[in-house]
Amino acid sequence: MVGSRGADEFCEAMTSPSSNGTAPVRDFADLQARLIDYASRIGELRTPHEVLDALHAITTKSLPLGVLAAIRLAVRAKGASTLQLGKSVFLQEEARKGWWEEYEVLARNRVSPVLFLARTSLASYTWTEVQRLVEPIGTDRWLFELSLKYGIRDGFTCPVGGRWVVSFWSRRVLSNVLTQTCRIMLGAAAHFAALRLEQLAGPDIDRVGSHARLTSREFAVLRLVSTGKHTHDIAQALRLGDETIRSHLKKAEAKLGVRNRTHAACEALRQELIP
Secondary structure, eight states: OOOHHHHHHHHHHHHSOOTTSSOOOOOHHHHHHHHHHHHHHGGGOOSHHHHHHHHHHHHHHHSSOEEEEEEEOOSSOOOGGGOOBTTTEEEOTTSOTTHHHHHHHHHTTSOOHHHHHHHHOSSOEEHHHHHHHHOOOGGGGHHHHHHHHTTOOEEEEEEETTTEEEEEEESSOOTTTSOHHHHHHHHHHHHHHHHHHHHHHOOOTTSSOSSOOOOHHHHHHHHHHHTTOOHHHHHHHHTOOHHHHHHHHHHHHHHHTOSSHHHHHHHHHHTTOOO
């Protein structure tokens, strides 16, 4: 875990100017070696804090970048009410004090563009790049203004499978600092961190459902329904009988609490259960 000295060095590194106006990456080979070592021993880390602190120690040594938080998104597309500190939100110990408390209050009545993009994107991105993409105005700028209030000039978000978000923070604008190589390495580290956090976080109460989960056959049938196929077409595609397909659909409808097959396919798409 990084102590107060490490935090001081991090802040000094992020505020010290470099010759080209960006924070230098000291040694790509060293960063790569450290991240590979992190991935190889991540199974030894026993708490979410250890997972984030170990990654934070690496990024602050080689980059003007610290770990901010890891967030597990609910399968159901809900708002910030599903985000609970210690259950679906894990803050790095030296993250900006007070930031999460204020973020949580503001996010309940607003849309977070970063979380929206994390759910729908496989690519990592900086927060300044998000601003250019969505061009927020007025109250829609709340997330970026809140970040500046807490000394966060930019951030770097790594989506993991539409279910996890690992976010970093910096006092610098990162678009010209993080090369593609850096982004790939950080994204890979974020994936390992998310996998370990999933193991440590325990069951996700927002998974479908508190009812019985859909089977792989039920998923497959709903996926084909969503493409417009009829029962006989689905039966041929899956090499099953028509009555078997109808049975799978009835069971899926009951589990999802819907009225018919079209409603079931729409609900599965809404909950992002099928692509």
